[in-house]
Amino acid sequence: MAMSKKILEQEPGEIEMLLPWHAAGTLNARDVRRVDEALARDPELARQYAAIQEEYAETIHLNESLGAPSARAMQKLFAAIDGEPARNPSASLNLSARIWEFFAKLSPRTLAWSASLGAVALLLQAGVIGAILVKNQAASYQTASLSMNEPVTRNLGAGRPPRALVRFAPDARVADVTALLDSYQASIVDGAQGGLFQLQFGNKAMTKDEIAGLMSKLQSEKTVSLAVPAQ
Amino acid sequence: MQVLYGRHHVRVFRFGLRLVRDEQIAEDLISEVFLDVWRQAGKFEGRSAVSTWLLAITRFKALSALRRRKDVELDDEAANAIEDTSDDPEVAVQKKDTSEALRKCLTALSPEHREVVDLVYYHEKSVEEVAEIVGIPENTVKTRLFYARKKLAELLKAAGVERGWP
Numbered sequence: 001m002a003m004s005k006k007i008l009e010q011e012p013g014e015i016e017m018l019l020p021w022h023a024a025g026t027l028n029a030r031d032v033r034r035v036d037e038a039l040a041r042d043p044e045l046a047r048q049y050a051a052i053q054e055e056y057a058e059t060i061h062l063n064e065s066l067g068a069p070s071a072r073a074m075q076k077l078f079a080a081i082d083g084e085p086a087r088n089p090s091a092s093l094n095l096s097a098r099i100w101e102f103f104a105k106l107s108p109r110t111l112a113w114s115a116s117l118g119a120v121a122l123l124l125q126a127g128v129i130g131a132i133l134v135k136n137q138a139a140s141y142q143t144a145s146l147s148m149n150e151p152v153t154r155n156l157g158a159g160r161p162p163r164a165l166v167r168f169a170p171d172a173r174v175a176d177v178t179a180l181l182d183s184y185q186a187s188i189v190d191g192a193q194g195g196l197f198q199l200q201f202g203n204k205a206m207t208k209d210e211i212a213g214l215m216s217k218l219q220s221e222k223t224v225s226l227a228v229p230a231q
Numbered sequence: 232m233q234v235l236y237g238r239h240h241v242r243v244f245r246f247g248l249r250l251v252r253d254e255q256i257a258e259d260l261i262s263e264v265f266l267d268v269w270r271q272a273g274k275f276e277g278r279s280a281v282s283t284w285l286l287a288i289t290r291f292k293a294l295s296a297l298r299r300r301k302d303v304e305l306d307d308e309a310a311n312a313i314e315d316t317s318d319d320p321e322v323a324v325q326k327k328d329t330s331e332a333l334r335k336c337l338t339a340l341s342p343e344h345r346e347v348v349d350l351v352y353y354h355e356k357s358v359e360e361v362a363e364i365v366g367i368p369e370n371t372v373k374t375r376l377f378y379a380r381k382k383l384a385e386l387l388k389a390a391g392v393e394r395g396w397p
Contacts, residue, residue, distance in 0.1 A: 057330075
């Protein structure tokens with residue numbers, strides 16, 4: 001107890017208090033430099049940082065072990081939404097908010113390099129989506145309210161181009177990733193959930209064998225540390 | 232809404248579950264949070280990340296739910312009492328599993344400490360975002376996390392785990 005009192009009496013230093021955000025990769029560039037410099041010259045701080053990295057890893061482990069909610073939560077939500085009075089579509093999240101949300105959910109460490117890719121990726125996405133919509137006049141897209149008696153359809157026509165969840169190598173540079181996207185005619189369509197980006201390849205469907213070959217080729221790339229087919 | 236729900240519901244659920252410690256209530260929270268989002272979407276102006284907005288609503292709903300459950304108190308003792316469904320930290324250490332002891336101790340933190348630890352480490356929120364979600368000044372965010380980590384160190388030390396800090 002005496003020890004805890006002693007601990008609580010200690011005033012933390014400014015850099016010391018920033019260590020958890022450094023470990024999580026959510027500091028701005030200036031603070032990252034300040035913390036890096038302090039870590040390099042202060043072994044005590046470095047020891048504390050090692051402890052923080054353990055805490056960081058175990059907090060993620062703990063949260064990931066909590067699982068996911070059952071379908072009941074979603075059914076309850078959409079039943080409640082169905083029961084809501086009709087509303088103006090413009091009141092829902094607008095396009096700019098969704099685009100903004102896409103980038104907002106990238107973790108800061110991945111945001112750094114993906115920001116420069118963003119403009120290219122969005123242009124590619126716009127092109128691919130536009131081409132798909134023009135080619136598939138019969139395509140349908142249902143959103144907003146959900147009827148519990150009917151399946152949710154999100155059909156942009158048969159033969160969707162293949163997608164993969166890809167984790168880039170930690171030392172991959174923006175130029176490497178851009179070159180990889182170019183060489184595979186790929187675009188980033190979603191990311192980054194746990195550091196994984198969803199990539200779409202070309203604009204044509206592939207056979208299972210072709211997809212397997214593509215994954216194998218991707219996996220052998222220096223820039224890629226993980227590549228698995230996405231649904 | 233399906234896109235928004237699909238992208239965020241798991242993290243909203245986990246954040247809520249860590250606060251209320253009851254899966255049923257946490258699932259109910261999700262419905263309430265996203266229904267609020269559906270109703271208030273027009274008010275979202277993009278000043279903060281959607282996930283920050285969602286977590287702030289979740290926190291508010293979770294605290295309201297806890298207040299409704301009069302048998303639950305927001306203090307360390309109650310938090311510790313509710314936990315303890317399996318091995319305690321000492322037993323975990325006997326198993327020479329420091330990681331498990333660390334997770335146990337993370338669970339044993341007070342709700343105030345737990346939420347700031349989760350927001351920073353798991354939800355990858357910046358100082359500014361945590362301040363917005365929790366509704367406290369940025370400096371308080373920093374000191375709260377520091378003392379949460381001190382408390383964690385104390386719990387680990389009591390469980391016989393020495394990590395070289397403090």
